[in-house]
Amino acid sequence: MxxxxxxxxxxxxxxxxxxxxxxxxxxxxxxxxxxxxxxxxxxxxxxxxxxxxxxxxxxxxxxxxxxxxxxxxxxxxxxxxxxxxxxxxxxQMVLNELPDVAITEEIVLLGDEYIDEIYKLVWLVMPGYYRRKTFEMGNYYGIFKEGKLVSITGQRMQTNLFIEVSAVVTHPDYTRRGLAKQLIAHCTKEIIKEKKTPILHTNKGNAAIPLYEKLGYELTRDMNWxxxxxx
Structure with a gap:
């Protein structure tokens, strides 16, 4: 069809x-x-x-x-x-070329046992639209501090050709430590390993856009919600 x-x-x-x-x-x-x-x-x-x-x-x-x-x-x-x-x-932003990014944190592929923690962290930082089953859309990666999940990045929309980086969230007590940067870089590398194109979506004027650009993502088109x- x-x-x-x-x-x-x-x-x-x-x-x-x-x-x-x-x-x-x-x-x-x-x-x-x-x-x-x-x-x-x-x-x-x-x-x-x-x-x-x-x-x-x-x-x-x-x-x-x-x-x-x-x-x-x-x-x-x-x-x-x-x-x-x-x-x-x-x-919409599409990866052009990922620069070298030093990964100094231990990044963990998150299993089903972390669904509730992921949900709570996303709703703390970006309340509204994330659902518990959103976790099933793709892989999620996290960084822990003192046994607590404090930063995550996940995958959302995807096809045989692209995977979207999404749910870039860090607990307010752990921002400005480069955690999101490392997670985005790691997630991007994992997508490249699958021979797919990494993309992401954000709102115009988002303060995170310069970070995405430093990580090799380029603005490509409007995408309205x-x-x-x-x-």
Whole structure:
């Protein structure tokens, strides 16, 4: 039903291609609009915005909010049932070349036993949209101090061609120690080992963008996040 695409085409609609490839098992479809299972991630993607109205109503029967992710299209929704809480003006960054980064910390591949700790740390620093089952989207790496998980970086959207670096979070008591830098570099190296392209998404003007650029990531395109809720 869906045709394969090259990397450039996939990066224009990363949620869509993740859901027809690597994350196919998490996909929920409503009339040609794709969403993640809401327990995993509340992202949706589309090509035809004329189909997003009914699909939004159907998906919101399973969750109270979700994001449509789109480079340059505006979704259409049923104003009687759905309202736009906010639009995040985001951007996509793609690795050009990873510089040498000294890894001085012990970086641990996090197993299922750390799901709750990851969830608590993400919600402490970036409360809102991370779900416990988001952990199932890809590998997570962490740094521990005094037996406590204090910094993480994970993988989120992915296909046969790219993997997204995400959930870059450090406990407020442990910032400015270069932990995030090392974790991003490590996660990026692991993606390269799989012969895939590392990417990431952030909001425009994010103070972390200069760090990402120092790690070899380049701004490539806008990627907008439309947050909808039930009325």
């Amino acid at each position: 869906y045709t394969m695409a090259n990397l450039e085409e996939q990066l224009k609609n990363p949620v869509w291609y993740s859901l027809i490839e690597t994350h196919k098992k998490f996909a929920v479809e409503f009339d040609g609009v794709l969403f993640y299972e809401q327990e995993v991630c509340t992202f949706g993607a589309f090509f035809n915005e004329e189909k997003t109205t009914k699909a939004s109503n159907d998906y919101l029967e399973t969750t109270d909010s979700f994001f449509f992710v789109s480079e340059n299209k505006t979704p259409l929704v049923d104003d009687a049932n759905v309202f736009l809480e906010k639009k995040i003006d985001g951007c 439309w947050l909808y809720r039930c009325k």
